[in-house]
Amino acid sequence: xVPRWPEAVGVPQTAPASAPVDRRPPQRPARxxxxxxxxxxxxxxxxxxxxxxxxxxxxxxxxxxxxDWSRGTIGLAVSVNLAxxxxxxxxxxxxxxxxxxxxxxxxxLLVIAAGSLATVWMTAPWQLVLFWGVLVGLGSGSMALxxxxxxxxxxxxxxxxxxxxxxxxxGASGQLVFLPLLAWLVExxxxxxxxxxxxxxxxxxxxxxxxxxxxxxxxxxxxxxxGTYAQKPxxxxxAARRALRVLLDAARTGPFWLLAGTFAICGASTNGLVxxxxxxxxxxxxxxxxxxxxLLAVVGVFDVIGTVxxxxxxxxxxxxxxxxxxxxxxxxxxxxxxxLLAPSVRPPLLFFIVFYGLDWxxxxxxxxxxxxxxxxxxxxxxxxxVLASHQIGxxxxxxxxxxxxxxxxSYDTVWYASGALCAMAALxxxxxxxxxxxxxxxxxxx
Numbered sequence: 001x002v003p004r005w006p007e008a009v010g011v012p013q014t015a016p017a018s019a020p021v022d023r024r025p026p027q028r029p030a031r032x033x034x035x036x037x038x039x040x041x042x043x044x045x046x047x048x049x050x051x052x053x054x055x056x057x058x059x060x061x062x063x064x065x066x067x068d069w070s071r072g073t074i075g076l077a078v079s080v081n082l083a084x085x086x087x088x089x090x091x092x093x094x095x096x097x098x099x100x101x102x103x104x105x106x107x108x109l110l111v112i113a114a115g116s117l118a119t120v121w122m123t124a125p126w127q128l129v130l131f132w133g134v135l136v137g138l139g140s141g142s143m144a145l146x147x148x149x150x151x152x153x154x155x156x157x158x159x160x161x162x163x164x165x166x167x168x169x170x171g172a173s174g175q176l177v178f179l180p181l182l183a184w185l186v187e188x189x190x191x192x193x194x195x196x197x198x199x200x201x202x203x204x205x206x207x208x209x210x211x212x213x214x215x216x217x218x219x220x221x222x223x224x225x226x227g228t229y230a231q232k233p234x235x236x237x238x239a240a241r242r243a244l245r246v247l248l249d250a251a252r253t254g255p256f257w258l259l260a261g262t263f264a265i266c267g268a269s270t271n272g273l274v275x276x277x278x279x280x281x282x283x284x285x286x287x288x289x290x291x292x293x294x295l296l297a298v299v300g301v302f303d304v305i306g307t308v309x310x311x312x313x314x315x316x317x318x319x320x321x322x323x324x325x326x327x328x329x330x331x332x333x334x335x336x337x338x339x340l341l342a343p344s345v346r347p348p349l350l351f352f353i354v355f356y357g358l359d360w361x362x363x364x365x366x367x368x369x370x371x372x373x374x375x376x377x378x379x380x381x382x383x384x385x386v387l388a389s390h391q392i393g394x395x396x397x398x399x400x401x402x403x404x405x406x407x408x409x410s411y412d413t414v415w416y417a418s419g420a421l422c423a424m425a426a427l428x429x430x431x432x433x434x435x436x437x438x439x440x441x442x443x444x445x446x
Contacts (some may be wrong), residue, residue, distance in 0.1 A: 028082070034217070035155040035225035036290025039163050041212045042151045043170045045105060048205030049143045050174020051198035052112055052136050052183065058182055062191040073125045079395055080133030081140070082271075085389025088141025092383030094243040095142075096150050098235050102213035104142055108204040111139035118197040120192050126353075139202075148253045149368050151381040154216055158226025160372075164365040165311020169304040171361075178280050178301045179297055199348040246381045255374045256382065259320050259367060260321060263427040264393030266363050269330060269418045271390075271395030274356070282387070286343030295345065302357030310362035319366035319373070323429035326366075330359045370432065 008054045060074050095104050115135025147321055148167035152160045178201070185194040218232035219223050250256040250391035275296070313322055333356050371386060372379035401414045 010366045018067040029192050034214075034220055034222055037212075038151065038214055039167065041209065042148065042167055045109070045205050045209045045213070046147070046167060047111055047169035047174035047231065048141065048208070049109055049140065051117065051178040051201050052140050053171065053174070054179075055116075055182055055194060055198055058194065059132075059191055062186060067123075068124075068193075069125055069128075074128065077125075077128045079252055080129055081137040082391050082395050082398075084134065084137030084357060085141040086388035089387045089390070090141035090381050092147070092241045093239055093384045094152055094240070095245075096215075096345045096380075097233075097242070098238075100215040101147070101150060101154075102210055102215060105213065106206050106210040108142035109202045109209065112136055112143070113199040113202040116138060116195050118200070121194050141330070149217075149371070149383045152368075153226055153380055156226065157224045161314030161316075161365045161369055162251050162308070162311040164314070164368050165308045167354050168311070168364045169307040170359055175428060179293075180305050183293070192402065238382070242383075246375075246378045247385050250375060250378070250385065253374070254431055255370070256386075258432050259370060259382075259386050262327065262425040262428050263363070264389040265327070265421045266361075266367075266391035267392070267394035268397040269334065269422055270360055270394070272394035272403060273334075273414065273418050276394075276398045277401045277405070277411060277414065281406070282341055284411065285341040287341070287345070291345055295349070298350075298353050299357040299360060302354050303360040306358030306362045307359075307364065311365040314365040314369050318434075319369045320429050320432045320434070321361055322366045323370075324426045326359055326362050327355040327422045327425040329354070329428060331419040334415050334422065335419035336427065337415050359379070368374045373434075377433050382404055383420040 014352070026263055063069055063074055092104060112135075115131045118131040118135070119128065148164055150169075151167065152163045156163050178198070182194045182197065185197060214220055216228065216232040223229035278296060279289060280291040283289055283293070310322065310326075333352055337352060339354050340346070342349070367386065368379070368383050371383040374381040389445060397414075397418070401411065404414050
């Protein structure tokens with residue numbers, strides 16, 4: 001009798017000639033799976049690149065004062081940045097399949113550093129659009145949430161939702177680290193030291209990502225966490241062509257439009273609305289700008305808690321129901337916000353900040369899980385396109401919110417409209433159908 005092939009990684013015993021040959025290098029059992037180390041590297045990398053997200057709002061007034069550029073001109077650079085951030089993500093996910101995660105991430109960090117540093121010597125508005133809008137937009141788009149989706153998709157089979165939540169929270173953690181420091185630098189030393197700080201942070205984590213990140217578990221002879229060993233897939237050529245093909249294929253399905261629609265509302269009600277207009281809206285009610293900005297920092301604190309918890313929930317509950325609950329609660333909170341704004345910070349407003357912070361990007365883990373559920377290996381690229389819709393929604397509301405304020409003299413209409421949009425997103429999430437696994441093919445015997 002021939003001994004059975006052992007299941008664990010190790011030295012194989014004698015096997016029949018027809019048995020597949022496992023060419024994995026033998027590995028010593030580790031207490032902590034290597035996937036958690038890769039996730040930690042990704043977490044630190046995202047934090048190091050998060051400074052760019054804290055800086056745009058701090059640059060508007062200093063640039064206007066020094067160069068006499070209009071806020072519309074400065075806003076154009078920010079809009080280009082936001083648009084490229086979203087549109088680059090699906091191509092970056094395809095490039096990671098072609099050239100590997102660490103090459104794409106390291107190059108993206110260098111592009112962010114170069115674009116941020118180049119603004120120190122700019123003298124014309126087109127340079128701001130080029131350096132901050134195009135270069136930092138392209139680099140940050142390659143470090144977008146598609147990066148988190150790719151890492152979790154390759155390295156984790158179990159605990160994917162939790163890890164997605166942790167990596168998503170890394171962006172908020174980075175903003176918490178940088179926002180107070182950058183605000184202090186701008187106030188006491190001007191905007192140039194702040195941009196140099198962002199550049200140095202991106203440069204500092206670039207070698208960290210290059211040396212410690214690994215593209216695939218097979219590179220170190222391991223199976224994904226909670227999964228079975230598989231050979232590393234061959235590089236996928238034609239990254240741009242593949243990203244467009246995935247978009248065309250996904251666009252023929254209903255779930256894509258529902259996911260893109262709900263995530264566009266997510267961007268509209270977070271980055272486009274609260275992140276852009278909360279401070280001026282609070283200032284309209286007599287609240288000092290520093291106090292309003294401090295409240296946004298508190299939103300970031302609870303965002304970390306809410307996003308990690310959402311990842312844990314995603315591993316255990318129906319992602320569609322989670323999205324419906326998140327959007328419904330967000331919509332209700334926005335409907336109450338106009339009644340809570342006042343010259344001073346009061347307990348009801350603090351309750352809103354905590355409640356809203358827990359829900360800020362809690363939608364990301366279940367959205368990624370649904371993209372993976374419906375589109376399999378192309379899930380990360382599909383999520384990149386869904387993320388692009390998020391940024392488009394954010395850009396539209398960032399513009400329309402300001403226009404509404406100019407026309408009506410108040411932000412109240414914007415809050416109420418966003419609450420209604422969130423209710424619509426909750427209904428859209430519930431209309432998503434669960435994807436049934438393909439039926440097993442019958443085994444033919446001779």
